[in-house]
Amino acid sequence: MAAPDPCLLVILGASGDLTSRKLLPALYEQHAAGNLHPRTSVLGVSRRAKSDEAWRDELAEAVRSRVANFDPALWATLAPRIRYQAGDAARPDGWEEISARIRRESLADECGNLLFFLAVAPELYDPIVAAIGDSGLVPRERRACLGDPAAPWRRVIVEKPFGVDEPSARALNQRLASVFEESDIYRIDHYLGKEPVQGLLALRFANGIFEPLWNERFVDHVQITAAESLGVEDRVAFYDQTGAIRDMIQSHLLQVLAFVAMEPPSVFAADRIRSERRNILESIQPPDVERLEEVAALGQYAAAEGSPGYAETEGVAAGSTTETFAAMKVHFDNWRWAGTPFYLRSGKRLAAKRTEVVVQFKAPPTNLFRTLGQDAEARVAEADRLIIEIAPQSRVRMRFAGRAPGATFSLKTLEMSADFGGRGGGAEPEAYGPLILDAMRGDQSLFKDREEVEAAWAAVEPLLGAASQDLRRGIAGNYAPGSWGPESSKLLLGRDGRSWHDDG
Numbered sequence: 001m002a003a004p005d006p007c008l009l010v011i012l013g014a015s016g017d018l019t020s021r022k023l024l025p026a027l028y029e030q031h032a033a034g035n036l037h038p039r040t041s042v043l044g045v046s047r048r049a050k051s052d053e054a055w056r057d058e059l060a061e062a063v064r065s066r067v068a069n070f071d072p073a074l075w076a077t078l079a080p081r082i083r084y085q086a087g088d089a090a091r092p093d094g095w096e097e098i099s100a101r102i103r104r105e106s107l108a109d110e111c112g113n114l115l116f117f118l119a120v121a122p123e124l125y126d127p128i129v130a131a132i133g134d135s136g137l138v139p140r141e142r143r144a145c146l147g148d149p150a151a152p153w154r155r156v157i158v159e160k161p162f163g164v165d166e167p168s169a170r171a172l173n174q175r176l177a178s179v180f181e182e183s184d185i186y187r188i189d190h191y192l193g194k195e196p197v198q199g200l201l202a203l204r205f206a207n208g209i210f211e212p213l214w215n216e217r218f219v220d221h222v223q224i225t226a227a228e229s230l231g232v233e234d235r236v237a238f239y240d241q242t243g244a245i246r247d248m249i250q251s252h253l254l255q256v257l258a259f260v261a262m263e264p265p266s267v268f269a270a271d272r273i274r275s276e277r278r279n280i281l282e283s284i285q286p287p288d289v290e291r292l293e294e295v296a297a298l299g300q301y302a303a304a305e306g307s308p309g310y311a312e313t314e315g316v317a318a319g320s321t322t323e324t325f326a327a328m329k330v331h332f333d334n335w336r337w338a339g340t341p342f343y344l345r346s347g348k349r350l351a352a353k354r355t356e357v358v359v360q361f362k363a364p365p366t367n368l369f370r371t372l373g374q375d376a377e378a379r380v381a382e383a384d385r386l387i388i389e390i391a392p393q394s395r396v397r398m399r400f401a402g403r404a405p406g407a408t409f410s411l412k413t414l415e416m417s418a419d420f421g422g423r424g425g426g427a428e429p430e431a432y433g434p435l436i437l438d439a440m441r442g443d444q445s446l447f448k449d450r451e452e453v454e455a456a457w458a459a460v461e462p463l464l465g466a467a468s469q470d471l472r473r474g475i476a477g478n479y480a481p482g483s484w485g486p487e488s489s490k491l492l493l494g495r496d497g498r499s500w501h502d503d504g
């Protein structure tokens with residue numbers, strides 16, 4: 001794998017939550033692992049006036065509280081490469097100082113490679129990209145750099161949500177294309193940076209035993225869950241405009257689904273993987289707007305002792321129908337999966353923080369142990385289940401039925417389990433780190449292309465628009481914190497004679 005190029009990483013939205021909670025801890029971890037080029041540096045841009053030192057101090061605290069084994073001496077070797085520039089990046093006149101500083105920093109140290117990271121509120125993407133275009137920092141013709149034969153590059157990482165619906169995603173794609181080449185646009189989804197998510201590709205395609213069974217003939221259904229125990233915390237302003245479908249389903253869960261459902265690429269290469277992900281997302285059957293309650297369930301968490309419900313949270317609009325829980329049933333129009341539903345769900349304030357994929361294979365054609373009674377029936381029903389845990393554990397478990405010890409014949413549930421991440425349960429590195437390094441080395445495999453993003457919006461569109469009003473009626477407080485979501489979510493599977501894998 002190519003080493004990451006040196007560059008100036010310009011983080012637009014330096015004072016934001018994402019920068020302190022995810023980006024800087026990720027960069028620190030990569031620095032600690034020796035993966036950052038020694039000439040790479042960071043310039044944070046935000047409106048608030050602040051010195052380089054003040055920002056470094058803030059970040060040191062943020063990083064210390066978030067990474068395992070923070071080493072102050074190591075931080076001291078990274079800190080001088082972290083700088084700060086005040087400025088309003090969404091206004092063209094804000095760019096005079098910003099671009100002067102970028103030119104100073106990047107020409108001095110990094111041979112001119114520039115990686116912009118849009119870590120701002122999504123409504124600012126368009127004006128910021130336009131202002132970057134106007135600043136002249138992204139010339140269409142690349143100049144040779146300080147004697148380096150390779151021309152310096154200009155790339156941009158765009159955080160999710162990428163637009164708020166399909167038309168706005170198209171408009172944003174057009175705006176980005178007016179400034180950057182497609183090969184320089186990195187639409188990030190940090191779930192693709194998670195090792196266990198990438199592990200899905202290894203599990204499916206580095207082994208011969210799964211693929212022959214991985215289709216509608218042998219798979220009864222698939223469940224993909226991303227449950228969180230926390231509420232919306234201090235992101236109310238963003239969340240109330242966004243909701244679980246835009247925040248989690250359209251992006252993270254559909255990406256996980258793409259890795260579970262896609263066809264094998266002919267080779268492990270960026271363009272092949274991206275094109276298979278795009279194909280599978282494009283073959284999702286759009287939900288029937290007349291029968292949305294049969295394919296989706298929405299919810300909002302209720303109050304619990306000591307904590308307000310979503311609807312009563314300060315900053316949430318009166319009568320808000322923004323969903324903090326969403327479940328949906330996905331059908332594919334393709335040969336591999338026609339007739340096999342994929343159930344997706346995600347929510348805040350649920351019973352646990354858990355991200356997992358459950359592949360339920362079909363039961364034997366007849367249960368010859370039915371004569372042994374209900375218990376045997378239950379053991380057979382929960383067998384043939386592959387559980388791929390992504391968080392908090394990262395492991396894969398195969399559940400099957402076996403003979404229980406004892407003089408009389410009875411069945412019991414058995415499991416084989418393997419540590420997926422290979423860290424023996426240790427913390428995974430922050431998923432943003434490897435993705436940012438990929439952008440620095442020019443590898444787009446784990447980033448979304450424009451059609452992929454648009455296809456993902458098309459798949460959820462009916463659940464967002466006016467057609468979803470009925471689904472949203474009366475959702476305030478329709479699930480208890482600490483539960484697995486509203487009754488309608490249970491019903492979504494119940495109607496099909498199935499149930500969620502909630503038993504751990």
Ligand code: BG6
Nearest residue numbers: 160190226228247248252355391
């Ligand atoms: C973010 C969402 O993209 O992903 C958050 O905006 C969510 O609402 C987070 O909490 C979950 O990420 P992870 O890696 O903790 O599963």
